[in-house]
Amino acid sequence: YQNGLKQGIWTGRYADGSYVYEEHYDKGVCTLGKSIEAGSDTVRYTVSEQPPQFKGGMSALSKFLGQNLTYPQKAAQMKIQGKVFVNFVINTDGTLEDVFVVQGIGFGCDEEAKRVVSQTQGRWIPGIQRGRPVKVRFVLPINFTLN
Incomplete structure (x- = not known):
């Protein structure tokens, strides 16, 4: 040093x-x-370490979520809003595994968040550590907001 x-x-x-x-x-x-x-x-x-990235960056991820997320009818009727945190592993080839909700808000939002994250399969660039792809556990917040 x-x-x-x-x-x-x-x-x-x-x-x-x-x-x-x-x-x-x-x-x-x-x-x-x-x-x-x-x-x-x-x-x-x-670069010693690079986190995994959604292909096209965060704006592409936001667009994908906006186009594919369906607000659960029950949650909309009850005016449920909030964030669902989805945990998953991005493998060395960019595929996903072990997708689950860490913290949810219920009323169908948890299942919908897990579904839409699972649909991002094949759209990730893996994390890199010391020049080699590595498995990385990732937590993604999914917003449910009524307009």
């Missing part, structure tokens, strides 16, 4: 021994990294 920031060459090995990485830092910024995995090619990168 220099002035509280990473500086110079940093190396490490994952606990399971799966691969080794080396990262070059200048004033806390990774300027070059490489990961070496047994039986695989060396991967070079300049």
Whole structure:
């Protein structure tokens, strides 16, 4: 460290021994990294970690949700509004698994939020860690608002 920031060459090995990485830092910024995995090619990168992204970005995700979310009739009749938080895993190939509601508002909104998130299957770019795709658990808030 220099002035509280990473500086110079940093190396490490994952606990399971799966691969080794080396990262070059200048004033806390990774300027070059490489990961070496047994039986695989060396991967070079300049960003240590990237979160998963919906293809087209957040505006495309908002548009998709707006076009595909159906307000449950019972919730609309009872004037139920709020956020449903949906938890899911984005796999290394961008597919989804283990989709479930963490916190809901009921009246059919939880099921609808889970349904619409499941429809985003195949529309995600996986998270990247040290140049390699990784599984990432993600929580997405889905808004239910009456106009």
